[in-house]
Amino acid sequence: MSSSSNVNRTGLLETYSYDDQIVRMFVFATIIWGAVAMLLGITIAFQLATWKMNFGLQWMTFGRLRPLHTNAAIFAFCGNAMFAGIYYSHQRLLKARLFNDALSRIHFWGWQAIIVAAAITLPLGLTRGKEYAELEWPITIAIAVVWVVFAVNFFGTLVRRRERHIYVAIWFYIATIVTVAVLHIVNGLSLPVTWTKSYSVYSGVQDALVQWWYGHNAVAFFLTTPFLGLMYYFVPKAANRPVYSYRLSIIHFWSLVFIYIWAGPHHLLYTTLPEWAQTLGMVFSIALWAPSWGGMINGLMTLRGVWDKVRTDIILKFMALSLTFYGMSTFEGPLLSIKSVNAIGHFTDWIPGHVHAGTIGWNYLLIAGILYFLVTKLWKTEIYSKTIANIQFWMATIGLSLYYVSMVVAGITQSLMWRAIDANGKLVYPNFIETVVKIVPMYWVRAFGGTFVFVSFLLMGYNLYKTMQQGSVGIEEVYEAYALDDSSVEKNATQHRKLEGLPLVFGVLSLIAILVGSAIEIVPTMLSNHYISKIDAVKPYSPLELIGRDIYIREGCYLCHSQQVRPMVHEVLRYGKQSEAGEFIYDHPFQWGSKRTGPDLARVGGKYPNMWHYRHMLNPRDVTPQSIMPIYKWLVEQKIDYATLTRKLQVMKQLGVPYSDAQINNGVMSAQTQARTITEDLMKSGVPAEVEDKELVALISYLQRIGVDYGSLPKSN
């Protein structure tokens, strides 16, 4: 309706063009990194089905590749897709070229450089040990800088717009940019030890809360809000239909942005996080159901009247299925947040199942629709092969279904086995490994389902490549539109309509909306001494244990082993005394984990002899037949790094861990003494004396310390 909005316009008639080359660049990056992310995904899926797929190489073990997979899928694949879609639609919705071509290129190459840095550092074991925030501090800073470049480019374009009001897609983009910046910076705060090592400034419960506030909202504001924005542009475009309800857009946007941020603690139900925070996380997750579905309704109802086209138009087909998966996942999310359901689902494969219904079902399928749309528009041609696109569609759907169903079955099966207690008050399956062996067939199904999805993606890559080849980029077209002046102001506009003409105010209000929940949940952990009751028996780690803990973090142990005994009968029977908040105050970062592929380790200290750990790390199957854990033989080859120890202790002291100056100065000597004691014990079983300065000894010292200080106290209740 350009005609009506141009009626009686008095502003200067200006000419402009779009920077579509930057969109093409992001499209290329999306296709390449998408393939990489999925290849990594099936690699680690097969590693769970058979440990041999770890190949005995340290940079290829599950614990190091899993963070690379998640980072690649979220930030490389979905990130580049988001930037492609935003840069394409933002210019058109505002009738303005992107603010600055050079900034766009810095944004592009900066982001790709960060991805390459991640692909190098994560397999090397350089990690902050916090899920989806693993990248070490120099890269974390680089992400913040590139994000600011993106923000300047984005808001600069808004300033130069020739459309008075901003469309709902842009509301979601604004919320994304503002919130991701806040999340990334707050969760990223660390003190560096070296260029490649840092410690989170938060510890224990506090670190867990900040981490899952971040982790949950990475899903919310990196995988949901920007893609809802893209949905609001590309679905009505592809369907040539008006958006179903403007009113629904307004109410679901503001409620979604306000509520989502509170839901993080549902990742910490039954943990030692104070219960009021857990309850807030649960109830806001329930309240989030309707706002989430607002987006699905607006998307699917926009397709009303063109359902016949959904059957034939491959782009609409992808979008319709994507919205359906979005609806399913955003129903399952609140369901899993209910405490009693969470008790069953948490720590099991149900959660990766849930996550992949979102990232594959919602993100990948929507991105597929958007990529076909963008490539045909930007190369001015038709899709090369609708047949290939259809095969891709069905392979992705079948693959995801295999993935999802196998993971839900595995998760619930294992959870029920964990919980089973007989009439004598004993666990029916006391050996954890029994519950693993039971679900290994499901790991195979998942891996093959993932392979289907990966192949479907390769088919799309080929199809898009051939589409580009048959089309041509052409020259930049020039358009004209009136500059904004008083004549573009609507008479009798509603309050919200007025707000849509004030993007910066809109940004500030979004910021306030997300800060309310954040502040109410997080600030008490920073201020109150009552938040965590101190336990006198809990002391800082010894210098050698600290080194061992860093090895534990480096190898990504937390990705398969939790450190949190929940207050549940079966957990206390299986693992020992339930965890308490005061146990974790020196844990920078916390290592509670989110998945139990292996058993919980919160009380593993002292449970086995040193020699057990020695055998176990060199070949887990020596002590646990049928174990699926990788071998860690390099731990008896690599020397303990004593050079950075003093600095590590100093940084820990700065973070509030009460090491005395003497303890810091004598750190190396004390660590070597402890290493000798452990080695002497191992030597009794015939281990050669050379292990004394090897990493495995440090790791054993840490494992033997976990949960001991509080766990060995006499039972009080």
Added chain:
Amino acid sequence: MSDNNNDNKTKLHLEEGEDKILLDHSYDGIQELDNPLPSWWKFTFYGGFAFAFFYFILFQIMGAPTLREEFKKEYAVIEELQEKFNKANGVFDEVKYLAILKDDGVKKGQVVFETNCIPCHKEKGIGDIGPNLTDEYWINSKGTPATNFPVVFNGVPEKGMPTWSASLSNEEIYQVVSYVQTLHNTHQPGGKAPQGNKVE
């Protein structure tokens, strides 16, 4: 030069009656309808908030039982069951032992040993992570069935010997004890150095 919006306008698909609720907004040809909020959605929306409000009040302010309180109650029941079981089964019963011994106890015990004990005590009990069972030195017992039984049943958690009554049936414990008895003083080659006290 062209107005980039024109191509879309002509193709916009409208259902019957939608022209009346079509808003005047247009962004790159995208328009919006002014449909009311679906009533079932509004119900879910307000229902979610109402649930959130009352649930929070009930559990955090009115003092409904916390997760930890509920756990304590459940755990007390389980502890009672276990105590009963341990009282009934945790003491060595000579009669039962002899009966099991008669019923192929050693042979069955070897199977139990090979599935559960080998990771630490190795085949034939020569010892590795755990002590050598083929010499005359014992750490926690006197090497007799009556003194070995509680070591298996209760474990020696501080030394890394698990509480086997948690995962083995009582029969299996008697069986494995009878098998271990046959290893005693066999001095298998390659055994671990002696630990504990010599028992004559």
